Amino acid sequence: MNKKSSLFTLFYGVLLFVGLSSCKAETKKEFAEVGSLISKDTVEIEFAEAFQIVYHNNFTEILILDPTTKEVIQNYKIGKEEQGLYNSFTHNIERVVAMSTTQIGMMRKLAVDDKVCGVSGFKYLCHPMSQANVVEVGDMGSADAESFMSANPDVVLYSGFNLHAPILSKLEQANLKTFLIYEWKETHPLGRAEWIKVFGVLFQKEQEANSIYDEIKKQYFDIQEKLSQEEKGASAFSGTYYGDVFNVPAGDSYMAQLFKDANINYIYSETSGTGSLMLSLERLITDNKDTEVWLNPSASTKTELLNQSEKFELMKAVKTGKIYSYTQKTNCFWENSPIEPHKVLEDLGKIFHPLLFENRTLNYYSLVTDE
Numbered sequence: 001m002n003k004k005s006s007l008f009t010l011f012y013g014v015l016l017f018v019g020l021s022s023c024k025a026e027t028k029k030e031f032a033e034v035g036s037l038i039s040k041d042t043v044e045i046e047f048a049e050a051f052q053i054v055y056h057n058n059f060t061e062i063l064i065l066d067p068t069t070k071e072v073i074q075n076y077k078i079g080k081e082e083q084g085l086y087n088s089f090t091h092n093i094e095r096v097v098a099m100s101t102t103q104i105g106m107m108r109k110l111a112v113d114d115k116v117c118g119v120s121g122f123k124y125l126c127h128p129m130s131q132a133n134v135v136e137v138g139d140m141g142s143a144d145a146e147s148f149m150s151a152n153p154d155v156v157l158y159s160g161f162n163l164h165a166p167i168l169s170k171l172e173q174a175n176l177k178t179f180l181i182y183e184w185k186e187t188h189p190l191g192r193a194e195w196i197k198v199f200g201v202l203f204q205k206e207q208e209a210n211s212i213y214d215e216i217k218k219q220y221f222d223i224q225e226k227l228s229q230e231e232k233g234a235s236a237f238s239g240t241y242y243g244d245v246f247n248v249p250a251g252d253s254y255m256a257q258l259f260k261d262a263n264i265n266y267i268y269s270e271t272s273g274t275g276s277l278m279l280s281l282e283r284l285i286t287d288n289k290d291t292e293v294w295l296n297p298s299a300s301t302k303t304e305l306l307n308q309s310e311k312f313e314l315m316k317a318v319k320t321g322k323i324y325s326y327t328q329k330t331n332c333f334w335e336n337s338p339i340e341p342h343k344v345l346e347d348l349g350k351i352f353h354p355l356l357f358e359n360r361t362l363n364y365y366s367l368v369t370d371e
Contacts, residue, residue: 041054041055042054042055043055043197045194045197046190046194046217047186047188047190047191047193047194048183048186048188048191048192048194048195048197049065049067049185049186049187049191050064050065050066050067050182050183050185050186050191051063051064051065051182051195051197051198052065053197053198053201056077058079058080058081059077059078059079059083059088060077060078060079060201061075061076061077061078062075062076062077062078062198062201063075063076064076064180064182065182066185067182067185067186067187068274073160073163073180073182074087074180075087076088076089076179077089078090078091078201078202079091086172086175086177087177089154089155089177089179089202091204092154093115093154093155093202093203094115094154095115095117095151095152095153095154095155096115096116096117096118096153096154096155096156096157097116097117097118097119097135097137097148097151097153097155097156097157098116098118098119098157099119099120099137099140099156099157099158099159100120100157100158100159100181100184101119101124101125101126101331101334101335102159102181102183102184102334102335102338102339103157103181103199104116104119104125104126104335105126105335105336105338105339105340106183106195106196106199106338106339107199107203108127109196109212109339110196110199110200110203110205110208110209110212112199112203112205115203116129116134117133117134117135117151117152117153118134118135118136118137118147118148118151118153118156119134119135119136119137120136120137120138120139120140120143121136121138121139122134122136124331124334125331125335126331126332126334126335126336135147135150135151137150137151140158140159140161140162140165140167141162141165141167143167144167144170145167145170145171145173145174145176148171148174148176149174149176153176154177155177155178155179155202156171156176156177156178156179157178157179157181158178158179158180158181159180159181159182159184160180160181160182163180179202181195181198183195183338184338186254187252187253187254187257187274188254188257189220189254189257189258189261189341189344189345190216190217190220190341192254192338192339192341193213193216193217193220193338193339193340193341194213195338196209196212196213196339197209197210197213212339216339216340216341216342219342220261220341220342220345223342223345223346223349224261224262224345226349226356227261227262227263227345227349227353227356228263230263230353230356232263232264232265233262233263233264233265233352233353234264234265234292234293234322234352235265235267235290235291235292235293236259236264236265236266236267236291236292236293236294236295236352237266237267237268237284237287237288237291237293237294237295237317238255238259238266238294238295238296239276239284239296239297240296240297240298241281241284241297241298241308241309242298244280244281245278245279245280246278246279246280246281246283246284247276247277247278247279248268248276248277248279248284249268249276249277250268250271250272250273250274250275250276250277251268251269251270251271251272251273252272252273252274253273253274253275253276254274255296256268256269258341258344258345258348259348261345262345262348262349262352262353263352263353264348264352267287267288267291281309281311285311285312285314285315288315288316288317289314289315289316290316291315291316291317292316292317292320292322293317293322293323293324293351293352294315294317294318294322294323294324295323295324295325295351296324296325296326297323297325297327297368298325298327299325299327299368300325300327300328300368300369301368301369301370302318302321302323302368302369302370303370305318305323305368306318321367321368321370323367323368324351324365324366324367324368325365325366325368326364326365326366327368328366329364329366332364333364337364340363343363343364344363344364346360346363347362347363347364347365348365350362351365
């Protein structure tokens with residue numbers, strides 16, 4: 001075993017001692033100074049499965065995990081002084097390129113969105129940003145390193161839809177540091193919201209982040225408890241039609257968990273998988289000819305929906321007009337729903353149990369109209 005392999009084994013042996021025994025580390029960047037890992041405290045994470053936070057004597061460590069395999073994908077340390085490693089940061093993060101609007105939503109909740117100096121595209125934003133102070137760098141698949149360099153960021157936050165995107169190695173070569181935000185991998189709504197704790201560490205706002213999360217959790221559970229006392233809501237399916245495939249949330253997915261907590265009779269609740277089921281149009285119509293509500297179609301009007309396929313007229317939800325979508329507020333939904341799952345749950349509650357929320361207006365959803 002060479003020296004590097006020995007260091008790798010020793011470091012993760014220490015992590016196993018503090019409770020990450022299920023993680024098989026396979027990172028390409030390792031920490032130095034293993035001998036300094038003396039005093040440590042692993043933060044208790046309630047719902048999130050894709051990160052861990054470990055406090056050491058002179059730095060805080062954040063590990064990003066694959067929630068399925070529990071393997072460590074990336075690790076970072078944040079402290080008063082930079083350790084001379086690519087994956088280490090000081091507390092003085094002042095300029096941030098946020099490649100996903102969900103990251104901006106988290107930063108706005110912590111009142112640090114003024115640190116955003118670059119975004120993938122202005123058209124995705126919920127709230128406009130000054131184009132004089134913020135650079136548009138493009139999507140990860142098409143952006144070049146020069147556009148990132150023009151933003152002069154302390155860190156580039158990215159979602160890791162492609163962990164091996166060529167731009168990542170180019171950014172490393174240019175010494176532009178990156179940080180993987182894997183909140184979209186979480187299947188529980190409160191798991192996604194819990195990622196604000198990661199942002200709390202990055203921006204020295206741990207106490208604020210914990211308070212925000214605790215309040216979100218309280219509101220979410222209050223709404224869930226209220227809905228659980230009601231009879232099961234109307235039958236529903238959810239999804240969008242692209243090409244020849246209709247995508248619906250699988251039974252273990254993020255949206256399916258919201259439907260469960262909203263006490264909805266979701267047609268595909270018993271299916272397995274954390275992603276989407278890809279159904280043929282014929283299968284979708286057969287399954288849902290008598291289903292009462294259609295959620296989340298990729299259309300703002302019934303006319304637009306029928307332009308996708310006239311066969312949708314065969315379904316009860318289309319005949320009765322009980323179709324709800326967030327398409328009127330798409331950007332704000334994607335930016336804020338991870339950190340405001342209680343508001344999404346409240347919307348679903350108002351749609352399926354309206355008497356409980358007579359004095360509340362919908363936050364993100366609206367009825368798909370005829371015109």
